[in-house]
Amino acid sequence: MTIDARTNALSDPPSGHPAGGDARPDGVPGQSRMAWLDALRGIAVLLVLYWHLSTVLLVHVENRVGQWFFAGYAGVALFFLVSGYVIPASLERRGDVRGFWIGRIFRLYPMYLVTIALLAVLAVTGRNPVPTYAATHPARGSAAYLSMLPTLLRVPEVVGVAWTLAYEMAFYLLVSGLFALRLHRFSGPVALGFAGAALAVGAALPVAASDGSHRKAVFVAVAVWLLALAAMLTGRAGLARVGAVAGGVLALALLAANQQTVHRWDGLLIPALMFTGTVIYRCHHKQISRWWVAVVPVVVLAVWTVESIRELHAAGPGWVRYWPRTPITVGVAGALFAAGFLLRNRRMPRWLARVGVVSYSVYLLHLLLFTAAAPVLRAAATLPLPVQALCLAAAAGCAVGVSWVTWRLVELPGQRWGKALAGRAPVT
Template identity: 45%
Template sequence: MSGRWGWLDGLRAVAVLLVVYAHLTRYVFTDLRAVTGEWLHAGPAGVMLFFLVSGYIIPASLEQHGDLRAFWISRALRLYPMYLVAIAAVVLLGGYTTSQPVTAAAGHATMLPFLLDVPLVTPVLWTLSYEMVFYLLVTALFTVRLHRASGPIAVLLAVLAVATAPLAGPRPGLVPLAAVVLMIGLGLVISGRRAASVAGGLLLGGLVVALLAIGQDPAHRWDGLLIVAVMFTGTAIYRADRGQTDWWPAILAITVVAGALLANWIAELHALGAVTPRYVARSVITLLVFGGAFAIGRLCRERRTPRWLSLIGVLSYSIYLIHHVLIQIGHRFLESALPGPVIAGCYLSAVFGLSWLTHRYVETPAQLLGRRARARQDGVSEPTRLKETL
C-alpha cells in the first residue's frame, strides 16, 4: 500500500480529540463534561474508533507484501520508539514507581502489560495491549491461511463475549512465561520457514486466547473480547471494500458486534445497579458516535480531508501518548486557580507542540528505518519469505 489514506487520518484525528477531551475535562470545563458525560462516553468512543481504523488498515499492511518479517519490523519501529519515549518521560520525571521494576519492565516490553497484571506506567497504554493482541492474532491467522475469515471471526468473538462475560481477571506471575512464549513465537513466524511459521503462529494464537480469557482488567471484563471483535469488523469492512470478500460477512459482523456491545454494556450497567433510560441511551449514543464517524469517513473517502484534521491524524499517536504524560507530570498546573481557557490553551499548546517534535524526531526517523527494512526485505529471494497470492 503506498501513500497515506487521508480519510483514515481524519478518523484518527477525531478519535484522539475525543480521548483528549475526555481526559482534559476532568480538570477544566467540568460543567461541560457533567452534561456531555451523561450522554456520551467520549473516551471509549475515541478508542473504539481507533480500534476500527486499526482493524481496517493493519491487515492491508501485512498482506501488501505477504511478509511477516517485514510486517513485524515495521510495526516495532512504528510503535516502540514513541512508546519507550513516553514510558521514559514518566519514569524519569517521577510519575511511576514500582516494587517490582524487572517485572514491570518485562511486562511493558511485551506491550501486553494490561493483560499481565502489570501496573501501567501511563494509563493510556492499555489500548496498546489490545493492539498487540490484534497483531498477534492476525499473524497467527496469516500463518494458517485463515486471515480472510475476518467477518466470521468477529462474529465468533462477539458471541463468545456475550456468552462468557464477565471474563476472569488478570493472573499475577504470568510475565516471564508470556515474554518467553512471545519471543519464541515471533522468532518462529519470522523465520521464513513454512512449518516454523505455522508453529509460531499457533503458539502466539494460544498465548492471545489465554490472555484474553484470564487476563482481563476489571475495567474491561465485559468488553475485552469485543474490542478485538471491533478490530476484526474493521478488517471485514476492508476486505469487502477491496473486493476480497462479499459484503455479507462485513454486514453480519457489524450487526452482531454492535448488538453484542450494547448487550454487554447494558449487562455491565445491570451489574452495577445503574440501568436507567439515560445510561442506556448513553451506550447507544457512544456506539453511534464511533460507528457513525467511521461510516461518514468511509463515505467521504474520495473527498479531500481538511489539512488541519489530517495533520492531527498524522500526529495522533504522539498526541495520544503525550497528552496523558503531561497530565501525570503537570496535574498541579491543571488543578491551579487559573481560568479554564488559559489552562486548556497552555495544555493543548504543549500537547500539540511536543507531539509535532516527537513525530518529527522520533516517529518519522523510525518509520523511515522501517521502510528501508521493508525495501531490503522485498529483495529477499522467494524461498525465504512466507508469500502467497493475494
Template identity: 45%
Template sequence: MLTLPAAESGRRTGRRMAWLDGLRGVAAMVVVLEHALRPLLPEAHDPVKAAFDPGWYGVMVFFLVSGYIVPASLERRGSVRDFWISRFFRLYPLFAVGVAGMALLTAVGWDDAHVWWSSRPVSMALGHLTMLQNLLYVPNVVNVLWTLSYEMAFYLLLTAMFTLGAHRASLTGALGFAAVAVLGGGALPVALLSAGGAGRMLTSVLVVTAVLAASLAAVLRGSAGIRRAGAVFLGATVLVLLLVNQSYPGPWQGLLILATMFAGTALYRAERGEITWGRAGWVALVPLAGLWLGRDEPALQTATAAAWITFAAGMALRHRRVPAALAWLGLVSYSVYLLHPLLLESVEWFWPEPATVPLGPRLAVLAGVVALLLGLSALTWRLVEAPAQRLGRRLAAGARRPPQGLPEEPPASGKGS
C-alpha cells in the same frame, strides 16, 4: 490509540487512504478532551461522562481504523518479517519517549510511580516491553498505553492467521469475538493467571514472554512445519490471555475491541471486492453486541454507536478530499495520543483543585495545552516517528536483499515468511 500507529499514513498510501488520517485526527482530539475534563473542566466531567464516553468513542474509532488497514499492510508485504520490522519501528520509539517522559515527571515529583515498580520491577518492565501489560495485570506507566495491549494482541493474532493461511477469515473473527463477549463476557475471570501475589505475576509474565518470543521466532525463522506450530502457540497464547487474564477495561470490552478490529478488516475486504457487501453486512452484529453489553452504561452505548457512525461516514466520504489540517492531525495522532497525558498530569500537579480556579484561566490553559501538544507532536513526528519509520523501511528492504551472487528468493506465499 492514539494513531494507533497501526494505520498506514495517508501521505504514503495516497489520497485514497487520507480519510483514515482524518478519522484518526478526530479521534485523537476527542480522547484529549476526555482526559482534559477532570483536571481542567471538572464541572463538566460527570454530566458528559454520564451521557457519552469520549474516550471509548475515540479508541473505538482508532480500532476500526486499525482493523481496516493493518491486515492490508501485512498482506501487501506478504512477509511476516517485514510486517514486524514495520510495526516495531512504528510503535516502540515513541512508546519509549512516552515512558521516559512519565519517568521524568516522576523524578521531579509531579507524578507518583506505581508501588509495584519497587516491589515487582521485572514484571512491570517485561509487561511493558511486550506491550501486553493490560493482558498481564501490569499497571500502565502512562494511562493511555492500555489500548496498545489490544493492538499488539491483534498483531499477534494476525501473524498466526496469516502463517496458517487463515488471514481472510476476518468476518469469522469479528463474529466469533462478539459472540464470546455476549455469551461469556460477564462470566469470564479477571487476571486469573497473574493476580495473587508478586511471584504469580512474575511467573505468568515470564512464561507468556518466553512462549510468545519462541513462537514468533519460529514463525519468522523456522521451516514450514515449525512456522505452523509457532503460529498455533502464538494464537493460543493470545486467546488464553484475552479469555482469562484481562484487567482493565474488562473481559467483554476487550473481546469487543478484537471483534471491532476484525470487523474493520471485513469492511476493507468488502471495499476491495474480496467479499460481498451483503456478507460484510453481518459486521453490524458487532456494534449491536456492544450496545447490548453496555445496556447498563448508556455512555458506552452512545460512544459505541457514535464511533461506528463516524467510521461509516468516513467510508461514505472516502473519495472526497480531506482537509490538509485534518490529515496532518491524523499523521501525528500517535504523538498526540501518547504525549497529552504528560501535559495534563503536569497541569494537575499545579492545580490539584481546579474547581477553585476561575473558568477563564482554565480555558486559557486548555488552549495552551492543546497548542503545546500539537507543537510537541510535530516535533516528535519529525525527530522520532518519521526517522524510525524510514529506518524500519530500510531494514526491511535490506532483509529482503539476498547476498551478492545469490539469486533472488521467490515471492512470499500467502503463508508468510
C-alpha cells in the same frame, strides 16, 4: 499532582491510541491516500485530549455530557476500527510476517520507549510518582512492558494510557496467526465469533488466569511472545508459520483469560470491534460478500449494548437509566468511521490529517504533558467556562505541537530504519 488517566469509562479505559498501520487503499489526487484515515485518527485523538483535559477543565460540562457519551472511549473505538481496517491490509500487501513485524516494531517501540524514559525523568524529579508495581516488581514489570501486553497480563501499566497497546499487540498476533493458517479472509466469522463468545460466556470468563502477582505466569507468557516473534522474524516460511500460530494462540488465551474485574467481556468485544474494521476493508475490496457489512457492525453493537445493560443492572437500579451511553458512544465512533469512508475520495482538512499523522505521539505524551502543566491547568479551572474552553483548546494545541517534534525526531527515523531493515533479505 498527576492527572487521572481515567482508565475505565465505558469498557473501562477511556483513552485511545493510533497504533494502526500503513495501508494506502484510497485517496484523491494531490493528497495522501491515507488522508481520510489520518483525519479519523485526528478526530479520535482530539476526543481523547478533550476527555482527559475535562478532568480539570470544563468539568461541569463533562459531568453532564459524560452521562450519555464517553468522548474518550469513542476515540478509542475509532482508533480500533481504523487499526482493524489497515493492519490486515498492511500484512497482506507485504505478503510476509517478517516484514510486517519489523514495520510494527519500528512503528511502535521507539516512541513507546521514549515515553517510558520521560516518565522516569518525571518520577526522578518528583513531578510524577513511581508506579508502585514497577518499583516493587522491576523484573516482572519490565518483561510485561517489553511485550506491550501488561494489561492482558494483569500488570499495571507504567504509561497509564498504554492499555490500548496490549489490545493492538494481541490483534497483530491474531491477524498473523490467521494469515499463517490462510484463514485471514474469514474476518466476518471471526468478528461474530468474538461477539458471540462475549454474549454467551463473557460474564463467566476468569478475571486473571495469569495474574500479574504470579511471577511464573508473566514470564512464561512473555517468553512465548518472544519466541513467537523471533520465529516470525527469521523469514523462514515454516518457522515463521509456527511462530505466527503460537502468537495467535497466546493472544487468544490472554484475551479470554484476563478480563477486567468489572468488564469481563472487553477482551472479546474489543477484538470483535477491530475485526469489524477488517470486514469493512474486505467488503470494500470485494474479498467477501457485502452482507457481512450489514450484519457484523449491528451484531457487535447489539452485544456491546446487552453486556453494558447487564453491567449496569449489577451496579444497581439507579445505573440502568444510563444504558444508552454505550450504543451512543460506540455508535458515534462507527458513524465517524462510516463518514470518513464515504468521504475518502474527498479532500480532507489538511490540519486534521496532520494531527492524525502525529496522533501516536500525542496519545503517548499528552498525559505526561498535562501532568507537568497541572498547576497551570488547575488555575485555569477557576476561570469562566468560555475561557476554560479556550484554555482546553490551547492545551490540546500544545500537546499536538510537542508531538510534532517527537514525530520528526523519534517516529520518522524509526519508521525509516524499519523500512530499510525490512527490505534486507533475512539471514538464513
